[in-house]
Amino acid sequence: MLLVLGRRVSLSFVKRVIPQDPVLLSKPILQNFRTIKFRVIHSSTVFASATRQNTDTMPERRPFVRLPTDVYPVNYGLCLKPDLIDFTFEGKLEAIVEVNLATNQIVMNCADIDIITASFVPEGGEEINATGFNYQNEDEKVTLSFPSALQKGSGTLKIDFVGELNDKMKGFYRSKYATPAGEIRYAAVTQFEATDARRAFPCWDEPAIKATFDVSLIVPKDRVALSNMNVIDRKPHPEDDSLLEVKFATTPIMSTYLVAFVIGEYDFVEGQSSDGVTVRVYTPTGKAEQGKFALEVAVKTLPFYNDYFNVPYPLPKIDLIAIADFAAGAMENWGLVTYRETALLIDPKNSCSSSRQWVALVVGHELAHQWFGNLVTMEWWTHLWLNEGFASWIEYLCVDHCFPDYDIWTQFVSADYTRALDLDALDNSHPIEVNVGHPSEVDEIFDAISYSKGASVIRMLHNYIGDEDFRKGMHSYLLKFQHKNAATEDLWDCLEQASGKPIALVMSSWTKQMGFPIIVVDQEQQGDDRILKISQKKFCASGPHNGEDCPNWMVPISICTGEDPGCTKLKVLLDSPETTITINNVSPDQWVKINPGTVGFYRIQYSSAMLESLLPGIRDLTLLPVDRLGLQNDLFSLLHKQADMQEEKNRIERVLGAISAPDLIQKVLTFALSSSATGLCRGTDLGKDNNLWSTPPIRPLW
Numbered sequence: 001m002l003l004v005l006g007r008r009v010s011l012s013f014v015k016r017v018i019p020q021d022p023v024l025l026s027k028p029i030l031q032n033f034r035t036i037k038f039r040v041i042h043s044s045t046v047f048a049s050a051t052r053q054n055t056d057t058m059p060e061r062r063p064f065v066r067l068p069t070d071v072y073p074v075n076y077g078l079c080l081k082p083d084l085i086d087f088t089f090e091g092k093l094e095a096i097v098e099v100n101l102a103t104n105q106i107v108m109n110c111a112d113i114d115i116i117t118a119s120f121v122p123e124g125g126e127e128i129n130a131t132g133f134n135y136q137n138e139d140e141k142v143t144l145s146f147p148s149a150l151q152k153g154s155g156t157l158k159i160d161f162v163g164e165l166n167d168k169m170k171g172f173y174r175s176k177y178a179t180p181a182g183e184i185r186y187a188a189v190t191q192f193e194a195t196d197a198r199r200a201f202p203c204w205d206e207p208a209i210k211a212t213f214d215v216s217l218i219v220p221k222d223r224v225a226l227s228n229m230n231v232i233d234r235k236p237h238p239e240d241d242s243l244l245e246v247k248f249a250t251t252p253i254m255s256t257y258l259v260a261f262v263i264g265e266y267d268f269v270e271g272q273s274s275d276g277v278t279v280r281v282y283t284p285t286g287k288a289e290q291g292k293f294a295l296e297v298a299v300k301t302l303p304f305y306n307d308y309f310n311v312p313y314p315l316p317k318i319d320l321i322a323i324a325d326f327a328a329g330a331m332e333n334w335g336l337v338t339y340r341e342t343a344l345l346i347d348p349k350n351s352c353s354s355s356r357q358w359v360a361l362v363v364g365h366e367l368a369h370q371w372f373g374n375l376v377t378m379e380w381w382t383h384l385w386l387n388e389g390f391a392s393w394i395e396y397l398c399v400d401h402c403f404p405d406y407d408i409w410t411q412f413v414s415a416d417y418t419r420a421l422d423l424d425a426l427d428n429s430h431p432i433e434v435n436v437g438h439p440s441e442v443d444e445i446f447d448a449i450s451y452s453k454g455a456s457v458i459r460m461l462h463n464y465i466g467d468e469d470f471r472k473g474m475h476s477y478l479l480k481f482q483h484k485n486a487a488t489e490d491l492w493d494c495l496e497q498a499s500g501k502p503i504a505l506v507m508s509s510w511t512k513q514m515g516f517p518i519i520v521v522d523q524e525q526q527g528d529d530r531i532l533k534i535s536q537k538k539f540c541a542s543g544p545h546n547g548e549d550c551p552n553w554m555v556p557i558s559i560c561t562g563e564d565p566g567c568t569k570l571k572v573l574l575d576s577p578e579t580t581i582t583i584n585n586v587s588p589d590q591w592v593k594i595n596p597g598t599v600g601f602y603r604i605q606y607s608s609a610m611l612e613s614l615l616p617g618i619r620d621l622t623l624l625p626v627d628r629l630g631l632q633n634d635l636f637s638l639l640h641k642q643a644d645m646q647e648e649k650n651r652i653e654r655v656l657g658a659i660s661a662p663d664l665i666q667k668v669l670t671f672a673l674s675s676s677a678t679g680l681c682r683g684t685d686l687g688k689d690n691n692l693w694s695t696p697p698i699r700p701l702w
Contacts (some may be wrong), residue, residue, distance in 0.1 A: 001193045001331045049469050064438035066206060067109070067141075070312035071150070073204055073211040075250075080172070080200070080422050081190040081218035081243075082263055087165040088176050089188070091201050095157045095211075095410050104147045106157065109205035110135065110142035111173065113163045122155040136236060140198055140205075140452040149572040154365040171199025172261075177324035180286045187223075187264025189323050189338065191331060194381060195439045197256035203255045204605035206381050208485045218243050219263045224282070227261045228254075228335040230317050251334065252314055253483045255377050257304035260333035262321055271295050274419055277313055282321035283345060293346040296319055297363045300402040308397075308528065309371050310475045311482070318370070320344060320363065331367035339366075340441070357399070357406055364402075376478055379485040381436040384446060385511075386488050389432070389454020394464070410626045412459075413598050418633050420452035421603065424516055425541035425637070432457070432490065432561045433511040456601045463599045464506070464556035464571075465499045473498035506554040506573070510601065515539065517553050519574075521594055522607040530586040532559070534594075535578035540638075552577060553602075561586055562598035565622050568596055591617055598630030603637055 014484050018536050077094035091113075097106075108121070125237035132145040144157075152506040165174040165188055175187045190200060198205040217239055219225045221244045229249040251259075268280045279298045281291035298320060306312055315335045322341040330339045343362045346355060352504040368391045378387050394410045423429065434445045462470050466474040473495035481490060486612035488511070489504065496503040510516075518539035524531040536555060538545035560567060561583070570583055586592065606614070614631070617623035623631075 001328050017332050031144050033538075039051050060573070062540060065139075067204055067209065068107050070103045071097050071099050072209055073097050074154070074506045075212045075214065076201075076203065077214045078201055079218065080261065082165055082172070084165075084174070084186050084188060084220070084223075087167075087174060087186070089165055089336055091159075091161045093157070093159040093161070093201055095159075096154065097157050098154055099150050099152050101153050104146045104149045106146075106150070107143045108142055108144070108202045109140055109195070109197045110202045111140040111196075112166065113161050113199065113202060114201065115142065115144075116160040116162065117156070118149055118159045120146060123153055124153065125155075127158075134694070140201060149259075150223040161202060163200065166199070169325060171196040175264070175323055175325040177264070177284060185265065187262065187324070188327070189261045189262045189264070190333075191326070191328060191338070192259060192333075193257040193328075193331060193589070194384075194442050195257070197259055200259075203256050206379050207255045207257060207381070207622075210253045210255055210377070210483070210485070212253050213259055214248070215251075216245060216247045217259060217261055217263060219482065220243050220244075222265075224266045225261070225263050226282070226319055226321065226336055228259060228333060229315065230278075232400075235504055235525060249316075252375075254374065256332055258332070258374055258377075260336040260338060261337070262323070262332075262336065266321065267291075269295050270321075271299045273299050273301050274312065275306050277302055277315070278317040280317070281344065282317045282319060284322065284324065284341070285524050287345060290345040291320075291322070291345055292348070293351075294344050294359055294363055297402065298359045299366065301364055301367045301398055304401055305368060305371060306399050308394075308471060308474075309478055310471070311371060311375070311478045313370060314375065314451070315370075318385040320366075330366050332366045332373060334370060334374045337366045357403075357408070357411075360399045360406075361395045361408075364398035365391045368394045368398065371478060375483065377485050379487050381439055381442045382433065383486075383488050384442060385432050385454045386491065387452045388446075388451050389458050391457040408630065409597075412455075413626050413629055416452040417456050417459075417598065417601070419458050420449060421516065421601070421633075422541075422638070423449050423541055424453055424514065427540065427542055429514040431512050431514050453601070457507070458657035460510075460556060460601050461495075461503070461507060461598055463558070463597070463630055464573075465501060467493060469499040470495065502554075506556070509553045513551050513553075515551065516602050517555060518603045518605055519557070519594060519600075520545065520605045521610060523592060523610050525586075525588050528585055529589065530534075530561075530583045530590075530592055532581045532583065532592065533578070534574060534581060536574060536602075537577075539618070539637075550577075555602060557581075557594060558600065559583060559592060559594055561592050562590040562617055562622065565593070565617065565624060565627070566597065593617075593627065595630065597624070598626050598628060603634045605634070605638060 012020050073095050073134060075096040076190050077096075079092045080089055081091070082089040086577045102700075115133050118133065119127050120130070126145050128148065128150070130144045132146050134143040134145065136142070159432075162687045163172065164171060167174060170191050172188065172190050175189045176184060177187060178184055189600045192200070195205055197203050204211075213228070215227045217225045217227065221236075221242060225231075225244070225246040227248045228251050231246055232249045233247040234415045235245055237245050263287050266282040267285050268282045269288050270278065272278055279295060279302070280479045281295045281298070283291040302313055302318070317335060320339060321336065322344045324341060326340045328340065329343050330337065340361065344359060346359055365634070369387070372394075373387045373391050378384055396408050399406060400408045410421070429449055430445075431449050436442060436445060473491075477486070477494035477557060478678070479492050480494065480523065492504040492507055515538050517536040520535045521535070522533045524533070534557065535554065538551055557572045558568045559572075559581070561571075562568050570581070572579070572581055583592065593614060595602070599652075614623065618628060
C-alpha cells in the first residue's frame with residue numbers, strides 16, 4: 001500500500017504530491033534537495049517526518065501477544081449485506097477451521113463489530129452454541145466460549161454479526177461521491193492493511209494466518225459489486241426484489257489484509273493482457289475515458305512481471321478501481337486494486353506527462369505486489385520494508401521497460417535515492433529493518449528512510465548480483481514460498497544460491513544498521529594501469545563521524561572509465577575499511593568514475609586530481625546525466641563544516657566551470673555555501689538558465 005511520508009498533511013495518503021510553485025516544477029538541477037518532500041509507499045497511515053527529533057517519551061504499552069494457534073481457519077465463507085442508507089451492514093460467517101488442540105475457547109480479532117450468535121459444528125457432529133463473547137477492545141480481540149471442549153479435527157465456525165459502515169476510511173467504510181447530476185450518494189468500500197479486516201468480519205487478522213475466501217455480497221441491483229475474484233453467480237435476493245446476491249469464486253489462499261469488496265456506481269474500460277488475463281479499470285460514472293491510460297499500463301505490466309518472475313499471475317482477472325474517499329494512495333488487494341482517483345485517472349486532453357508517469361508508477365507498484373506480497377507474503381510486519389522497498393524499486397524497472405522515453409531512472413535518483421541519502425545522514429536516522437511487536441508500531445517505525453532507502457539498496461543489490469541471477473533467485477523464492485509466508489532472510493538465501501555471492505552478509509550491513517558510507521578515492525598512474533586507493537567511513541550530515549566504533553559496510557563498488565562511460569569496467573566488494581584496486585589498460589588521459597549510474601547507496605569524495613580529470617566528461621556530456629546529477633549532489637553534500645568552506649567552494653567552482661554560465665554558477669555557489677551549516681542542500685530558484693547538467697526535465701518529487 002502507498003503512503004505519504006514527510007511532513008504531516010491533512011490527507012494521510014497521496015501517491016506523489018506535486019509542489020504548488022510553478023517555478024519549482026521547471027527546475028531540474030536542485031529538486032533533489034527540497035525539504036518539502038512527499039513519498040507514497042505501502043502501509044496504513046501517514047508517518048511523521050524522518051527528520052524530526054526523537055525526543056518524545058513513548059507511553060508504556062501492554063505486551064503484545066499474537067493469536068493462539070490452537071484453532072486456525074482453512075476457508076472463510078463470508079456473506080455481507082451493506083445498507084447504504086443507514087450505513088450499517090449485516091454479516092454471516094461460516095468458516096471451516098482446524099482445531100489443533102482441544103479447547104473450549106476460540107480467540108479471534110474483532111473490532112467495532114457486534115456478534116449476535118456464534119456456534120461450532122464439528123465435522124460429523126452436532127452444533128455447539130457459544131455461551132459467551134468476551135471482547136478485549138484494547139487488543140481488538142474477542143474470545144468465544146463454549147460449554148465443552150472442541151476436539152481436535154475439522155469443523156465449521158458460524159457467526160452472525162452486525163457492524164457500521166464507518167467514516168474513518170478504514171475497515172468496511174462508506175465513500176461519498178457525486179453523480180453526474182450532482183446528487184450525493186455513497187459507496188461501500190474496504191481498506192484492510194494493516195489490521196482492519198477485523199472491522200468488517202471476525203477473523204484471524206495476522207498476515208501469516210492464511211486461508212481461502214468465498215465471498216457473497218447482497219447489494220442493490222443498480223450497483224456494481226466487486227471482490228477479489230470473478231463473479232460466478234448473480235441472482236435476485238429471495239426477500240427483497242430490489243437486491244441482488246452476488247457470489248464470487250473461491251480465492252487462492254491469502255492473508256486477510258488483502259481481502260476487498262466494493263459496492264457502488266462505476267463505469268469501466270476493459271482489455272486483456274497477452275497472457276489472457278482480463279483487466280478492467282473502474283472509474284466514476286461518466287469518466288470511463290479517463291481510465292484508458294491506466295488500462296494501457298496494466299495490460300503492458302502484467303506480461304512484464306509474468307516474464308520477469310517466470311511465475312504466471314494466478315487469478316483470472318484483475319480490477320483497478322478509483323475510489324472517491326480513499327485515504328491510501330493505492331492498495332494491492334489481490335485481484336481488486338483500489339486507488340485514490342488522482343493515482344489512477346488520466347484526462348487525455350488535460351493531464352500532463354508527469355501525471356501519466358505518476359499513474360504508470362503507481363500501477364506498476366501495485367501490480368508487482370500481486371506476486372511479491374500477495375503470492376508470497378511477509379511472515380510479520382517486521383519484513384514490511386522489504387515488501388514495500390522491493391515494489392518501490394521494481395515499479396521503476398517496469399515503467400522503464402514499458403515507457404523507455406520517460407528516462408525514469410534519472411527521476412528515481414532525484415526522487416528516492418538522493419532523498420534517502422539526505423535523511424539517512426541525520427543523527428536520528430534508524431536502520432531499515434526494525435523489529436515490530438504490536439502492529440500499530442508499523443505506523444511509528446516505517447517512514448521515508450525505510451522505503452526510499454529500501455528501494456535504493458534493492459536497486460544496488462540487483463546491480464551487484466546482475467539481472468540474470470537476480471531473476472533466477474526471485475523465481476526460486478516465489479516458487480518455494482508461493483501461497484506461504486517468508487522472512488527477509490528467505491529472499492537472501494534464494495538470491496545467494498542463485499548468484500553464489502554473500503548476499504545475507506552484504507545486505508545485513510545495509511538493513512540492520514543506520515546510515516551509509518562515504519567512499520574516499522584517490523588515484524595514481526603506473527604505466528598503463530590506474531591504481532585506486534579507496535576507503536570508507538560513515539557519512540554524517542553534521543560533520544565527520546567521531547564515534548569510537550566507526551561502522552563498516554560491505555560496499556559493492558562499480559567503476560567505469562572515459563573509454564566507455566556507459567559500461568562498468570570493474571566490480572569489487574569493499575568489505576574492509578580501505579583497499580587498493582588496480583585497473584588495467586587505462587591511459588593517463590582517461591578519467592575514472594566510481595558508481596556509474598549512481599546505483600550504489602553511498603557518497604563519493606574524489607581527490608582534487610580525480611575531480612579535475614572528470615571535467616572533460618562534463619563538458620562534452622559523455623558523462624551520463626544520472627552521473628552528473630549524482631556528482632553534483634555529492635559535492636554539495638560535502639559542504640558540512642566551516643573549515644572546509646573554501647576548499648569545497650574551489651572544488652565546486654571547478655566542476656561548475658565546465659560550462660560557461662557565470663551568473664548561474666554564482667547563484668549555485670551562493671546557495672550551496674548558505675546551506676552548508678546543515679550539511680544538506682535545499683531547493684532554490686536558479687533562474688531560467690538551468691541547463692548546467694543537461695539532464696532531461698526531472699519530474700517533481702512524489
